Amino acid sequence: MAEIPEHLLKRAQEARDRLQDGDEGAATATEDKSETKIPEHLLERTVAAKDREPAAVASAAAPVSGSAPLPPVGSGPGGNTQRLLTVVKSGSIQDVKLKPVDKVHVWPHLLIVEFVAALSITAFTVIFSIFVNAPLLELANFNQTPNPSKAPWYFLGLQELLTLFHPMVAGVTIPGLALFLLILAPYIDKNPSNKPEDRKFAISLMTIHLMFWGVLVMIGSFFRGPGFNFIFPWAEGLFFEL
Amino acid sequence: MPKQSVGEKLNDISEQMKSSQAWNSIFRPGSIFRKGYSDSPRNRSYVVMNSLIYHLHPVKVKRHAVKVSYTLCLGGLSFFLFILLTVTGIFLMFFYRPTAAQAWDDIYTLQTSVTFGLLVRNMHRWAAHLMVLTVFLHMARVFYHGAYKAPREFNWVIGVILLTLTLLLSFTGYLLPWDQLALWAVTVGTNMMGYTPVFGDQVRFVLLGGVEIGTDTLLRWYVLHVLMLPFVAVIFMAIHFWRVRKDGGISGPL
Numbered sequence: 001m002a003e004i005p006e007h008l009l010k011r012a013q014e015a016r017d018r019l020q021d022g023d024e025g026a027a028t029a030t031e032d033k034s035e036t037k038i039p040e041h042l043l044e045r046t047v048a049a050k051d052r053e054p055a056a057v058a059s060a061a062a063p064v065s066g067s068a069p070l071p072p073v074g075s076g077p078g079g080n081t082q083r084l085l086t087v088v089k090s091g092s093i094q095d096v097k098l099k100p101v102d103k104v105h106v107w108p109h110l111l112i113v114e115f116v117a118a119l120s121i122t123a124f125t126v127i128f129s130i131f132v133n134a135p136l137l138e139l140a141n142f143n144q145t146p147n148p149s150k151a152p153w154y155f156l157g158l159q160e161l162l163t164l165f166h167p168m169v170a171g172v173t174i175p176g177l178a179l180f181l182l183i184l185a186p187y188i189d190k191n192p193s194n195k196p197e198d199r200k201f202a203i204s205l206m207t208i209h210l211m212f213w214g215v216l217v218m219i220g221s222f223f224r225g226p227g228f229n230f231i232f233p234w235a236e237g238l239f240f241e242l
Numbered sequence: 243m244p245k246q247s248v249g250e251k252l253n254d255i256s257e258q259m260k261s262s263q264a265w266n267s268i269f270r271p272g273s274i275f276r277k278g279y280s281d282s283p284r285n286r287s288y289v290v291m292n293s294l295i296y297h298l299h300p301v302k303v304k305r306h307a308v309k310v311s312y313t314l315c316l317g318g319l320s321f322f323l324f325i326l327l328t329v330t331g332i333f334l335m336f337f338y339r340p341t342a343a344q345a346w347d348d349i350y351t352l353q354t355s356v357t358f359g360l361l362v363r364n365m366h367r368w369a370a371h372l373m374v375l376t377v378f379l380h381m382a383r384v385f386y387h388g389a390y391k392a393p394r395e396f397n398w399v400i401g402v403i404l405l406t407l408t409l410l411l412s413f414t415g416y417l418l419p420w421d422q423l424a425l426w427a428v429t430v431g432t433n434m435m436g437y438t439p440v441f442g443d444q445v446r447f448v449l450l451g452g453v454e455i456g457t458d459t460l461l462r463w464y465v466l467h468v469l470m471l472p473f474v475a476v477i478f479m480a481i482h483f484w485r486v487r488k489d490g491g492i493s494g495p496l
Contacts, residue, residue: 103302107289110299110308117315118322125326125372129364136353139346140425149426151434152416154374154409159430168442171434183402185385186395194388195496206385241423242371 005102135241147226148239156220157213163228178209298483306495312387313492316380320408321479323373330366331468338418340464342457345420370412377408389493397485400478407475414467420460428463429455 151159161170189202196203225231225239259265269275273292279285287301306312337352339345352359381401384390390398417428436446451458486492
């Protein structure tokens, strides 16, 4: 269950105290007009209207008496001009949240975090760009194939698969299937819980695949040298450009 | 009349400015730039409600949603990197012509003769790699929190589309410097796509704008990179962010 914040608990306690005080003084409070929330001048107006009531009945009986039409007189309890037609319970029309949700203001709590995050990544990018230059090799030359030629790093897992399977399997079927299954994940996984202890299978399956993918990318990036042959980067150097 | 101090004069000017029609037409009623800001719950709400932020965030979020340890800010960082890439990319566009004869020279000139040219190109490159990384990690984070479950299934689908778009954006950008790295990386990539069953050759032809990589490919990938893919990505991002709010804010707590 969600924890109820302190200020709400305090408010509830105050309301309960007030109610208790009201019960104890119930006998006197009913008579004590100054305790009610209705302003004095409105109460006076109600009393005046009650006094007028006999006169209004008389004028209704004799409509041609010539006196100016009086304002409508209430017939409800206490001389009210409105009547209670029905009681709409909270929750029957509007969705009322029964459990209080602990919320915080986006400003400053979230926006400051986002601002700091954006600032840090900008600073990191700028500083990194000052010290490390993006590669620009010599002009593209169709007659000179570099050895090895590698795809961008995020495709090197696929290129690594090319050494194991037919290109149609490695280049199209496996990535296509992976993407397809990824899209379908929420419709395949019917388990409603988001607790890690309830989704051991889903988590291990994903972890295995991510690790598998990570290892392939690593091998393709760092452990493949000329001719895309297996090498150790510490022995034969890096063949990797970002 | 007593002489006004500089502070008082400045105060007068700012008062005049704030009561002008121009100022009040720019800032909505309730904006903190009209009324000033003092810390109160109402003003905290106004900051969001009377600014563009309201398109992205509600006034209040669940307390756990602001914990950095839950999201690691990965989605927000991906979006921010997209903006950073747009800004640096626009700068690069001023100095680049997408033809086989000029592309490499333009990049070279940009690096050697344009003020901040090298720095901005570096930033564009590294931010692009970073964005692939953050988008990928964002996906992993969402998976491990089970945040793709109802009612967020469709937002996950959009997320996977955005991941694909990010990879395509990065890959189309890879060719543009027209150096040996670009040419042969793209050769490897497009050869792979040429193995699509049944219409492999057609797929390759459409991608390359010909039977082999050339100046037509460059133009095609340039347009994809600077216009079409960002356009599509922005639309999907808009839906993605809208759905985050409509589906009840971010998921959790676990």
